Amino acid sequence: MARRAVITGAFSYIGAAAARELRRRGWTVHTLTNRRTPPHSRHVTFAKLLFHPDHLAAELRGADVFVNTYWIRLPHAGDDFHTAVRNNRMLVDAAVRARVGRLVHVSVSNASLDSRLGYYRGKAEVDAAVRACGLPHAIVRPTLVVGPADVLTSNIAWFLRRFPVFPVPDGGGYRLQPVTLDDTGRIVADAAESSADLDVDAAGQDIVTFREYVELVARACHVKCAIIGAPGRLALAGIRLVELFLGDTVLAREELAGLEQELLVSRAPPLGTERVDAWLLAHGAALGRSYVNDRRRHFGDLASQPIASP
Ligand SMILES: NC(=O)c1ccc[n+]([C@@H]2O[C@H](COP(=O)([O-])OP(=O)(O)OC[C@H]3O[C@@H](n4cnc5c(N)ncnc54)[C@H](OP(=O)(O)O)[C@@H]3O)[C@@H](O)[C@H]2O)c1
Incomplete structure (x- = not known):
């Protein structure tokens, strides 16, 4: 039976690249997103990315791997990096409750709890939650991801x-040290198929x-x-x-x-x-x-x- 990946953001940027690569390797993909299905991509099932614990746990149930790309680039409309950290923790908790087989979390290079930059500090807080969650996991940390519509x-x-x-x-x-979008999708897919707990950068040559x-x-x-x-x-x-x-x-x-x-x-x-x-x-x-x-x-x-x- 095909392995099942649940991905946040498979109609967006890195999530789409990871989904393409996993599908190419024979995985089925279900995504959590607030976007509509793109034309010609009806083979990916989807549900809304709503930050409600029961909804998230239900959507994640049965996943061999959960690939989480959710984050916000900038504070806007009342949401800031604290919101992003809180929502990410909810996603990690839901993955634990749903007993997903593996969690692959997309972070950023050089995330640090000591950073004065909210983005990098918030990312490090979520990385810590992923490491502590008890699930087999990988943290993938891209640098600058270069591809269409970046x-x-x-x-x-x-x-x-x-x-x-x-x-x-x-x-x-x-x-x-930029990296291409296709390389990033491959690195995320490799992390999904590995069985080791990993902390890897996605960076180019x-x-x-x-x-x-x-x-x-x-x-x-x-x-x-x-x-x-x-x-x-x-x-x-x-x-x-x-x-x-x-x-x-x-x-x-x-x-x-x-x-x-x-x-x-x-x-x-x-x-x-x-x-x-x-x-x-x-x-x-x-x-x-x-x-x-x-x-x-x-x-x-x-x-x-x-x-x-x-
Ligand atoms: N792009 C880069 O160069 C780069 C570099 C280093 C690290 N990263 C990290 O890689 C991950 C994926 O990045 P990406 O460029 O692929 O991001 P993206 O396409 O903008 O979004 C990824 C996910 O976050 C959701 N999202 C984004 N902004 C949101 C908002 N304001 N409110 C609610 N949901 C929001 C998207 O929802 P929808 O599905 O509804 O769109 C999608 O699920 C992020 O964690 C990012 O920090 C990216």
Whole structure:
């Protein structure tokens, strides 16, 4: 009989990549989401991601693996990182109650209880709950995940295509180690099929500075744009002006701090095998053609539409 995975967010980004890979390996997938089924993906069953303990336990019952990608990118509409931690704990408790065979939790590289950044601290609190839950488990910690409709890379491309100058906050000398979406889906699927308790990073082969990354995206898109260093505050002030027209948060102060603290660099040998520069060069023609509005995607008119097909 096919093994059954329950995944939060199989119509979204990393959840969709994990679902695609698990389905390719013969798993059946049930997802918890607030999005509609994408066309041509009716083979994935779904239920609403409602944070009610009985509902979650019922939806998780019978799962060989529960892959949890739920998180929020930014505080918005009354939800903040405390809400995300509380909801994640509820998901972990529900997995225990439902006696799922294994829990694979998607966290972030360099999550730390000591971090001053709410995102990284909150992630570490949930990681601790996963380690303590008593279920066989894996924690997968991506760096920056690069694929179609990824927020940061797509919007770097969008800015490069539309403006003559791209101000790189504080010169962009800080490093990052991106990983492709397909590699991330594979690493999550490998973690699902392992029987060991794991703590692994999902990171790519190459470490580049942020400035080099922006230059690479510009090359991939064949755009000529002056990429110049600017004080972080000035760059953020410029971004805030553009945000007034976009109705979105392009880059939060905490996200910039995470980049500058090099939290998107792994300390372990990379598990990613696909070259991110090759992916960007192959997909540059499509990158940044339209702005990826994360707020519309989660709270506005696009909130119920699928982001990707599992
Ligand atoms: N993307 C990256 O580059 C990256 C890098 C490092 C770590 N991560 C981590 O990887 C995990 C998955 O990331 P992702 O980029 O795939 O995220 P995503 O597509 O935005 O969302 C993943 C899940 O969280 C839910 N969600 C997101 N925002 C929400 C909100 N405001 N309210 C309620 N539910 C919300 C989604 O619900 P729906 O199914 O309804 O959309 C989905 O189930 C997250 O834990 C993230 O922190 C991502």
